[in-house]
Amino acid sequence: MALLANDNRLPEIARPLAEPLRPLRLGLAGAGRFGQLHASVLARLPGVQLLAVADPDPVALERTLVGHGVERSYGNGLELIADPELDALVLATPDAQHHGQALAALRSGCPVFIEKPLATTWAEARELAGAAQVHHT
Numbered sequence: 001m002a003l004l005a006n007d008n009r010l011p012e013i014a015r016p017l018a019e020p021l022r023p024l025r026l027g028l029a030g031a032g033r034f035g036q037l038h039a040s041v042l043a044r045l046p047g048v049q050l051l052a053v054a055d056p057d058p059v060a061l062e063r064t065l066v067g068h069g070v071e072r073s074y075g076n077g078l079e080l081i082a083d084p085e086l087d088a089l090v091l092a093t094p095d096a097q098h099h100g101q102a103l104a105a106l107r108s109g110c111p112v113f114i115e116k117p118l119a120t121t122w123a124e125a126r127e128l129a130g131a132a133q134v135h136h137t
Contacts, residue, residue, distance in 0.1 A: 023049040025085055029077035029101055030092035031055035031064045034115055038092050043068040054080035077101040081108060091115060099124040106131040 024047060028039055031053055042050045052072035053064045061073045074080045077093055081104050088111040091101055099119045105112040106128065119125040 021047065023047050025049050025051040025087045027052040027054070027080045027083060027086040027089045028064070028070075028092065029054045029080050029089060029097075030094075030115075031057065031060035032092070035060070035092040036064065036067075038090050038115070039064050039068045039070070042090065043070075051086060052080055052083055078104060081105050081110065086110060088112065095120050099128065102128050103131055106135050109135055 026042055026048060028035055028042065028050060031039070032055070035053070035055065039050060039053065042048055050068055050070050052074065053061060053070050054074035054077050055061050055064070056075055064070055065073055072083065074083070077091065077097060078101065080086075081089065081101065089105050090113045091098055091105075092115040093101060095117055098114055098117070102112050102114050102119075114128075119128060
């Protein structure tokens with residue numbers, strides 16, 4: 001027998017824990033080969049919603065939207081980063097874009113997973129590490 005959050009038999013302190021959690025809402029920047037691999041995994045994870053995807057290629061965007069049930073699309077990663085309903089981002093964009101996109105995400109307080117390489121230079125990687133520490137993401 002399952003107890004619901006509004007069940008009087010459930011101790012008051014435990015009621016918030018019994019409420020269903022909303023899914024983790026993720027955005028994916030990059031719908032190319034690696035982006036499609038990430039989308040396939042993310043779309044099947046329990047407790048995760050692949051909410052939005054960004055890519056300048058409309059064909060790749062459509063493939064991701066239809067193939068993985070994604071609700072929103074953006075023409076570039078910076079538009080995606082500005083989506084206030086995302087809990088975290090996955091960057092699977094070309095290597096040269098990692099630094100700028102990741103830095104924008106970190107500065108906005110959004111946690112980000114970056115497909116390797118983290119950055120194209122040691123200095124960019126150190127800057128990202130510093131931004132993650134400053135912004136606690």
